[in-house]
Structures are given as structure tokens and as C-alpha cells.
Amino acid sequence: MAYEPVWAIGTGLTPTLDQIAEVHAAVRAAIVRRLGEGARTAPILYGGSVKPDNARDILATPEVGGALVGGASLKAADFIPIIQAAV
Numbered sequence: 001m002a003y004e005p006v007w008a009i010g011t012g013l014t015p016t017l018d019q020i021a022e023v024h025a026a027v028r029a030a031i032v033r034r035l036g037e038g039a040r041t042a043p044i045l046y047g048g049s050v051k052p053d054n055a056r057d058i059l060a061t062p063e064v065g066g067a068l069v070g071g072a073s074l075k076a077a078d079f080i081p082i083i084q085a086a087v
Helices: 017-035 039-040 055-059 078-085
Strands: 045-047 066-068
Touching: 017 055, 039 066, 055 066, 055 078, 066 078
Parallel strands: 045 066
Antiparallel strands: none
């Protein structure tokens, strides 16, 4: 599952880490209610202006299980540091 705030699509704006954590916790709670305890391990990806300078912090945010990278994936110089932040 992936989450991206509608207002972040194509804007270059990124929510705060607290906002990301809050929404991911709400998404987790919703999928657990709907699908049961097995949904606790399903990754929830964050999308929305993931960049080399914020990827490490976003990926370390509670309930964030990965990143859905948009425009930054088009340039190796931007994408490689994001990959490195994930490993």
C-alpha cells in the first residue's frame, strides 16, 4: 500500500515527519481493522517529494515501510542517494 498526500502531488512540498507518522499510523490502524492482525506487517510506502535530503528521515519514520519515489527517480544523481538511504 502507498500513501501520498494529495496536496503534495507534483508540488515538491513534503509534510513534516510527525504528519507522515500520524497518517501512517492511521492507515495501519485502518488496514488492521479491515484485514486483521496479519496486516500489521504489510508495508506502507510513503510517496510525496521523497528526495536525497529527506529520504533517510522519512524511511526512519514509524510505520513507513518504504518509499514511492516520483520525479527523483528520473535522475541517477538523485535516485542513488535515496536507494542508499533505504539500505
